[in-house]
Amino acid sequence: MNTAAPKGRVAIVYHPGKVELDELKAAVAAAVDKHGWGEVEWWETTKDDPGEGPAREAVARGATMVVACGGDGTVRAAATGLRDTGASLGVIPLGTGNLLARNLKLPLNMEEAVDAVFGGQDAAIDLCTAAVTRPDGSSERFDFVVMAGVGVDAQMIVNTDDELKRKVGFLAYGVAIAKSLAGGNRIRAEYRIDGGQPEKTRVHSLIGGNCGELVGGLPLLPDAQANDGIFDLVFIRPTGVFGWAQIAGRLIRQAGEKVRRRLTRSSAPVTGGAQDLSSLRYLSGTHLEATLKHPEVFEVDGEEIGQVTAFNISIDPGGLVVCQSSPPPVEEPGEVA
Known part of the structure; x- marks a missing residue:
C-alpha cells in the first residue's frame, strides 16, 4: 500500500454502455492504491449529458483529475467540461475509434490505460x-x-x-x-x-x-x-x-x-x-x-x-x-x- 500523502481527488466519468463496471472498479482501486491517489467519485453519463456536466461538477467538488471512460463522445464531452480549469483529463479508451488515445499514443488496453492514467504525468494540449x-x-x-x-x-x-x-x-x-x-x-x-x-x-x-x-x-x-x-x-x-x-x-x-x-x-x-x-x-x-x-x-x-x-x-x-x-x-x- 502507498503510504504517501494522497495526490488528489479523482472523478471517474463513465459511459455505462461501454464499460464492465466491476472490472473497471477493481482496476481503478488497484491503481489508486499503487500510485497514491485519494478519494474516487463515480459519475455515470446519460444520453442528455454525455460527460460535460459531470466533469464540470466533479472539478467544482474538488477533483484534480477527471477520467473519461468510454468512446470519443465521452472523451470530448469531459474535455469540454475541463476546459481551462487546470484539472487533468485521464483517458481510458473503451470505444471504437479512440481517436485522442491513438493520437497521443495512450494505451488502448483497459488495465494498461488505468495504470497509465494514475501513474502518468500531465501535459497541456490545445482545444x-x-x-x-x-x-x-x-x-x-x-x-x-x-x-x-x-x-x-x-x-x-x-x-x-x-x-x-x-x-x-x-x-x-x-x-x-x-x-x-x-x-x-x-x-x-x-x-x-x-x-x-x-x-x-x-x-x-x-x-x-x-x-x-x-x-x-x-x-x-x-x-x-x-x-x-x-x-x-x-x-x-x-x-x-x-x-x-x-x-x-x-x-x-x-x-x-x-x-x-x-x-x-x-x-x-x-x-x-x-x-x-x-x-x-x-x-x-x-x-x-x-x-x-x-x-x-x-x-x-x-x-x-x-x-x-x-x-x-x-x-x-x-x-x-x-x-x-x-x-x-x-x-x-x-x-x-
Whole structure:
C-alpha cells in the first residue's frame, strides 16, 4: 500500500454502455492504491449529458483529475467540461475509434490505460472549438480535441453500419469510407483563414484538426500536433478514380516521410506549399471561417451533429491538461506512429 500523502481527488466519468463496471472498479482501486491517489467519485453519463456536466461538477467538488471512460463522445464531452480549469483529463479508451488515445499514443488496453492514467504525468494540449450555424439560423458551439469538418469524415459516420461496427469494430469504418468517397467535389464553400481574403472552393471534404490520425491509423493531417497552438486543414478535391488513387498514394508517402523525418529529427513539415497536390491541399491557422452554399452534415471527433450552413473553427492553446504515460512516448503529442 502507498503510504504517501494522497495526490488528489479523482472523478471517474463513465459511459455505462461501454464499460464492465466491476472490472473497471477493481482496476481503478488497484491503481489508486499503487500510485497514491485519494478519494474516487463515480459519475455515470446519460444520453442528455454525455460527460460535460459531470466533469464540470466533479472539478467544482474538488477533483484534480477527471477520467473519461468510454468512446470519443465521452472523451470530448469531459474535455469540454475541463476546459481551462487546470484539472487533468485521464483517458481510458473503451470505444471504437479512440481517436485522442491513438493520437497521443495512450494505451488502448483497459488495465494498461488505468495504470497509465494514475501513474502518468500531465501535459497541456490545445482545444479547438467549432461554432456552427444551422439551416434555420440557430447557432451552437462544440469543443473538440481531434478533428471536425464536412465531407469524408462526416459522411463516414453517417454511412457506418452500427451492427457491423458492433461485430468488427473499427474495420466497419473501412466499409463506410468506401461509401463516402462517392459524390465528387459537390461541397461549395467560401472561407478565409486568420482574417485573410475570402476564397471560394469546391471540395469533396474540408476538415480541420488538432491531431492528425483518423480511424485505422490513416494520417490525414500528418503535420498536426496537439500542442503547437494551431490547427491544420485539409481540402480534399479528387478528380475521379484517378484522383482518389493519387490521394491514397500521397497519404502513404506522407506517412513514410513522417516516420523518416522523426527518425532524423527533422522539423521540416511534410505538407504544404509546392509539396501539395491540387487534389490534397493543406493549410494551417488559428481561425477558420467557412460558409457553405448548401447544408452539409458536420462532424466533431467522430460524432455527427447534424447539418450546418456555416462554421468557424478556433483554437485555445494549452486549454486542456491531459494525463499522459510516464515516461512520455517518444513521439510528440499528436504525431502519427
